[in-house]
Amino acid sequence: MDMFLLLALGTFLLAGTVKGTVGMGLPITAIGILSQFTDPRFAVTISVLPIVASNAWQVFRSGDVIAAIKRYWRFALCLAVVLLGTSLVATRVPTELIATALGFIIVLFALTSLAFTPPFLPEKYDRIGQIIGGTFSGIFGGLTAIWAPPMVIYFLARRLDKDEFVRASGVLFLAGSLPLLVGYFFNGLLDTETTKLSALLIIPSLLGFTFGELLRRKLNTERFRTVVLIVFLVMGLNLLRRSLF
Structure with missing residues (x-):
């Protein structure tokens, strides 16, 4: 079996485990790892179907x-519309810019999740908060298939409890993943070969998700989340190093 295929299968098994354990992180884990070994645009493209499948399963x-x-x-509407529009022009964006954006988003996500608590967002400002958060999430998501950072910042600002966090993230992840699929299909990035590979990677993603749900019941989730975020930070810094220096 091709070495890259083995790497991809193992990566998505790990990425699915992370998502099943902490409720998010599949695209950041998968794209962050694969971008160290292949073209970032290709890593994003083959992640599309596992992202859709795992998000649908999380919502269920x-x-x-x-x-x-x-x-x-x-938030869902702004995310979906902006993400679809951005994804349709993703082929015009240079690979180096995508790598830089990936590195920036991963580092931002890791640092904000590890050390930063946004100011509280009162209910009266929730509408504008959703519009701003959805718009930025859509821009990031259309280019890199990762839109968690602005979304998580919004959730932290709203001080959502654990159950509400999981429900809301599931809905918004799915709201972004469907237009992402449409956009990457129409812009030609999801051709016959990449679609086959992306479909195959659904299997380890859902297996990992199931395993992650089991881990969530047994492990100290906060400690695991901290380790994962530190790994994200290292991967993001490495992408920035490769693209900028």
């Missing part, structure tokens, strides 16, 4: 989805 498992949709529809 989270429960009380309708309430989350009613509350966060503005």
